[in-house]
Amino acid sequence: MKYLSEFQDPQLARRLLDDIHATVTRPWAMMEVCGGQTHSIIRHGIDQLLPEQVELIHGPGCPVCVTPLEMIDKALAIAALPEVTFCSFGDMLRVPGSDRDLFRVKSAGGDVRVVYSPLDALEIARREPDRQVVFFGIGFETTAPANAMAVHQARRLGIGNFSLLVSHVRVPPAIEAVMRSPRCRVQAFLAAGHVCSVMGVEEYPALAARFGVPIVVTGFEPLDILEGIRRTVRQLERGEHRVENAYPRAVRAEGNPAALRMLGEVFEVTDRAWRGIGTIPGSGWRLAGAYREFDAEHRFGVGDLSAEEPAECRSGEVLQGLIKPRECAAFGTTCTPRTPLGATMVSSEGACAAYYLYRRLDPAATTVKEAHPVG
Ligand code: SF4
Incomplete structure (x- = not known):
């Protein structure tokens, strides 16, 4: 199907992967901001095809x-x-x-x-x-x-x-909050292409400069994501931190x-x-x-209503990329899509839902790559 299958071409994907493998010399951790990108990555196994040194950290970009x-x-x-x-x-x-x-x-x-x-x-x-x-x-x-x-x-x-x-909610302040977290390991961002198609990229150069991180505007199909990763890795290896648009078919700077x-x-x-x-x-x-x-x-006078998050749900840590969903004890046991404890297990863009759909039987896909000291 034109405009879809052409961005899933396995030959082109192989070439992009070869380029990434040839470029990487040391460990890097980058965050894909959008939940749609997370689902595409997990569904197509993109993270499992990358060099061991490249870690994708799932970000807070699922609106639900x-x-x-x-x-x-x-x-x-x-x-x-x-x-x-x-x-x-x-x-x-x-x-x-x-x-x-x-x-x-x-x-x-x-x-x-x-x-x-x-x-x-x-x-x-x-x-x-x-x-x-x-x-x-x-x-x-x-x-x-x-x-x-x-x-x-x-x-x-x-x-x-x-x-x-x-x-x-707005993405740039969330990127800033992620970078200010004392536990942050993120060294670069794949920015959400559809957000940038509305907002442009004007808010990003200041963030890239302040935190010294490359920010590459990235789409959602496998080739889009691999191209975003390829450009990000290239910047990281060169010690650059620029804003790049790897999704020009949808995003204009303005x-x-x-x-x-x-x-x-x-x-x-x-x-x-x-x-x-x-x-x-x-x-x-x-x-x-x-x-x-x-x-x-x-x-309707509901402005003052407040609520306590359930203690057993670790979706806050999932959304900040601090843990992978399977590190939550409730994953796949007390928390499933039929009996969700948190929204990340319900939403079609939620990281817990993605891991439940595509990885719940895969024991290798359990934890963040603690072995990779980054920074
Ligand atoms: S949604 Fe479920 S699996 Fe995900 S962090 Fe919350 S309790 Fe754990």
């Missing part, structure tokens, strides 16, 4: 996984209200809150609906003016423009029974100007809590003042 427990509980509280139609993408329905998930709310009579776009939720609000229609707006810079558009349209069309439960304008109009930067990690300054968006009336947290 980093949505904090308290935000899930807020969604559950709102969805259970009799006057509310709660709309969400399907992958949020099985994410566990403190005592239930959205499926449970639905089975108990809640009006919870799966939609494919925030504009679908807006259309429900237009057709059903007696309902309070709430869309669960989670995700990184990739999903934020469409959610901003829905709120912008609601205001323009005077659809007052629509609101957004906002849990948007990003998507229309999407950026919409984000700037509807959202403003705020501190945001990340599941298992804590609050990262400036790492999220909330609705700007002119759109605050569409904020579901404010409309």
Whole structure:
């Protein structure tokens, strides 16, 4: 299939791998930021084809996984209200809150609906003016423009029974938080290509310079990932720390100007809590003042709700790349996709789900490469 199979060509993959093997002279640890990249790496066994010295550390780039427990509980509280139609993408329905998930709310009579776009939720609000229609707006810079558009349209069309439960997060502050962690072993980043297709790359040179790390914008197919790794290894071996775009078919340096304008109009930067990690300054968006009336947290009075993460779930360490999923004692025993303790086991981009799907029977794929002293 054009545009897909051509980026999975085994001959080209072999050539890229040969180049990586020929370039590497010592141990390096790099983080792929995006959960989609993690799944592609594990699914295609890319990490197992790399030289022993190259370690891929899985990053916090799964939007469902980093949505904090308290935000899930807020969604559950709102969805259970009799006057509310709660709309969400399907992958949020099985994410566990403190005592239930959205499926449970639905089975108990809640009006919870799966939609494919925030504009679908807006259309429900237009057709059903007696309902309070709430869309669960989670995700990184990739999903934020469409959610901003829905709120912008609601205001323009005077659809007052629509609101957004906002849990948007931003990648660059997360990279900074990873680098500031005292346990950080990351020496380079494969930046998420789809995020950069919206935001461009302007925020990255300062990060690369401040922390002395190469940042290579990388796509999602096997050849994209291998090319990102190849460029990253080349920089590391040369002692460079530049920003490179290895995904030019989707990413321009300036990003998507229309999407950026919409984000700037509807959202403003705020501190945001990340599941298992804590609050990262400036790492999220909330609705700007002119759109605050569409904020579901404010409309339904759930802003003060807080929650404790379950102690046995180590997803915070998984999301920071400090452990691999199989190092969590609950992996595959008390925690499975059917009985998830954390969102990283539920989400289609979660690292625990990736290891459960593709590696749970592989005893070699258990731990981080402690043997590799890096830095
Ligand atoms: S395996 Fe389950 S309990 Fe362990 S970190 Fe992953 S989601 Fe949490």
